Amino acid sequence: MEIKVITTPLDDEVIKGLRAGDKVFLTGFIYTARDAAHKRFIETLEKNEPLPIDIKGQIIYYCGPSPAPPGKVIGACGPTTSSRMDAYSPKLLSLGLKGMIGKGKRSQAVKEAISKYNAVYFGATGGAGALLSKSVISSEIVAYEDLGPEAIVKLGVDKMPLFVINDIYGNDLYEMGIAQYKF
Amino acid sequence: MREIHTDEIISTIERLFIDANINLSDEMLERLNKAVEEEKSPVGKEVIRELISNAQIAKNEQIPICQDTGLAVTFLEIGQDVHIVGLNLEDAIAEGVRRGYKNGYLRKSCCDPFTRKNTGDNTPPTIHTKIVPGEHIRIVVLPKGGGSENYGEVRMLVPSDGKEGVKSFVLEMVKKGGPNPCPPIIVGVGIGGNFEMSAILSKEALMMPMGERNKDPEMAKLELELLEEINRTGIGPQGYGGTVTALDVHIKSMPCHIASLPVAVNIQCHAHRKKEAIL
Ligand code: SF4
Numbered sequence A: 001m002e003i004k005v006i007t008t009p010l011d012d013e014v015i016k017g018l019r020a021g022d023k024v025f026l027t028g029f030i031y032t033a034r035d036a037a038h039k040r041f042i043e044t045l046e047k048n049e050p051l052p053i054d055i056k057g058q059i060i061y062y063c064g065p066s067p068a069p070p071g072k073v074i075g076a077c078g079p080t081t082s083s084r085m086d087a088y089s090p091k092l093l094s095l096g097l098k099g100m101i102g103k104g105k106r107s108q109a110v111k112e113a114i115s116k117y118n119a120v121y122f123g124a125t126g127g128a129g130a131l132l133s134k135s136v137i138s139s140e141i142v143a144y145e146d147l148g149p150e151a152i153v154k155l156g157v158d159k160m161p162l163f164v165i166n167d168i169y170g171n172d173l174y175e176m177g178i179a180q181y182k183f
Numbered sequence B: 001m002r003e004i005h006t007d008e009i010i011s012t013i014e015r016l017f018i019d020a021n022i023n024l025s026d027e028m029l030e031r032l033n034k035a036v037e038e039e040k041s042p043v044g045k046e047v048i049r050e051l052i053s054n055a056q057i058a059k060n061e062q063i064p065i066c067q068d069t070g071l072a073v074t075f076l077e078i079g080q081d082v083h084i085v086g087l088n089l090e091d092a093i094a095e096g097v098r099r100g101y102k103n104g105y106l107r108k109s110c111c112d113p114f115t116r117k118n119t120g121d122n123t124p125p126t127i128h129t130k131i132v133p134g135e136h137i138r139i140v141v142l143p144k145g146g147g148s149e150n151y152g153e154v155r156m157l158v159p160s161d162g163k164e165g166v167k168s169f170v171l172e173m174v175k176k177g178g179p180n181p182c183p184p185i186i187v188g189v190g191i192g193g194n195f196e197m198s199a200i201l202s203k204e205a206l207m208m209p210m211g212e213r214n215k216d217p218e219m220a221k222l223e224l225e226l227l228e229e230i231n232r233t234g235i236g237p238q239g240y241g242g243t244v245t246a247l248d249v250h251i252k253s254m255p256c257h258i259a260s261l262p263v264a265v266n267i268q269c270h271a272h273r274k275k276e277a278i279l
Helices: A012-016 A035-046 A089-094 A108-116 A129-133 A145-150 A173-181 B006-022 B026-038 B042-061 B089-103 B159-177 B195-206 B217-231
Strands: A003-007 A023-032 A059-061 A099-102 A120-123 A136-143 A152-166 B002-005 B071-079 B082-085 B126-132 B137-144 B153-157 B185-193 B246-256 B261-268 B275-278
Touching (some): A108 A120, A108 A152, A129 A152, A152 B042, A173 B042, B006 B275, B026 B246, B071 B082, B159 B185, B159 B261, B185 B195, B185 B217, B195 B246, B195 B261, B217 B246
Parallel strands (some): A003 A023, A023 A059, A059 A099, A099 A120, B002 B082, B185 B246
Antiparallel strands (some): A120 A152, B071 B137, B137 B275, B185 B261
16 A cells, blocks of 8 residues: 655644555654653643653654563564543643554544644554564653653654554544444 | 473473564464455555564564563463472462563563552463363463453343343444454453353453364354454454454353353454463
């Protein structure tokens, strides 16, 4: 199938060209963050303090990799279930976050925020942790080191294979897929 | 009477968990290769192709197929003429798990239910033992990820619910899981026994060889009907839509109380990691 090649930071023109169901290769930098890091982001914002990373134009990957074996940049690094981050995502999108990568459906509030703030939700194939690790070329802890496997890690990625799930036009690949193939 | 030392059990458990997490079985690879052909959706086909190349990369690079290397589910069939010497058996299994998850660079995913503090070494394992005739021990490991395990349930149906009741329960669970248990899935159904037995049967069902049907023709028919209905839901690979939502459905059943119809559904993801050894 046709593959769209995109790079970070994501600009609005690129996002406008993405449609649910597209396969993309993503190159650039992304940040891992899951439950504990998201909770801390929101607590930080509530205290009117700055986030430890500038999320404007950036992409967050919901991921908790397996340990890197010696000589490897990272272990298996597939996505975790995104819905656990739903409560936090609209706030981050309002601050300029442009993309999220995970697996599974998002809440209505997240989908609305995606349209409103010109963003995109990508699916990485769940359970394809080895394949996804091949596209990671660098990895550096940039914040919340005390959270261990949940620390924020800046990943350099080269042609990371993803699918667009929610686009700015309100399309949802999960709904479209079921509607098309249910019989 | 044959003596088996726990050192041998420890090293076997260590090896099996590493092997299971890194090397997808030929049985699963064959099934995925067939699924690419069966799948009608182009996106679905592409997802399954990713899963096949994922398995090859994991093997070549010797890294886990999936980062969720699971809770350490271990089944043992112990021959009644075996005498286990050395450590206490449960301690030996835990030690094998500890070594496997450390030396294999597997993720430790076991924590306290409320404080959520990680136990640090993926112990304690979940151990199921059975005493069987003979003088061997058969060990089967099934590292089980959280995403798929979360969509399992035991339900006490009433006898009048019958087969239709079982079907609608299974379909309800598959739809509830949607994309989260990483389809294409394998569905294990335990029917009968009692509350806890149905759950164990459903997990044992997951360990049946791919494509093998229940010996009871009625149950075999129900397996195929369920598979067909699940694949009509349209969920598809990764939930992106398609015709291969499940790779197989297995039922294990046994007689139950005259007043009950216990049913358990246990869902397994495409990262179906199962390895075994006989000592
Ligand atoms: S459900 Fe299975 S394949 Fe998906 S992330 Fe969990 S363990 Fe991996």
